[in-house]
């Protein structure tokens with residue numbers, strides 16, 4: 001799948017964003033190694049701390065469908081700057097995909113690509129839990 005196609009799937013999910021508080025719509029589409037794609041949007045809540053990011057929504061749907069191997073995620077917002085995953089989402093993603101490629105797009109369609117490991121260096125992971 002092309003980067004553009006994955007980004008357009010993220011944009012489709014962004015249209016469903018429930019973001020009445022921030023009015024900042026975000027969409028994400030995560031591509032599995034088997035080629036399947038799962039997407040999500042941010043889902044805000046009047047109890048602000050219960051808000052879910054688009055990336056968290058996408059990975060929750062994917063893992064719930066039995067997927068655990070991912071190769072790429074596309075993230076897009078309506079903003080004029082590149083939308084990168086927040087710290088918490090970086091941690092959520094690295095649990096499953098330390099080698100994930102992260103495509104981050106602006107509203108005008110321009111995008112950049114980074115490795116997740118460069119966005120979250122020296123991450124905590126299961127290998128650090130010596131009792132396992």
Ligand code: THU
Nearest residue numbers: 022024026042053054084085086
């Ligand atoms: N948000 C995401 O969905 N993903 C990110 O990577 C950054 C932030 C959402 C959460 C909230 O609904 C809104 O953007 C403003 O923070």
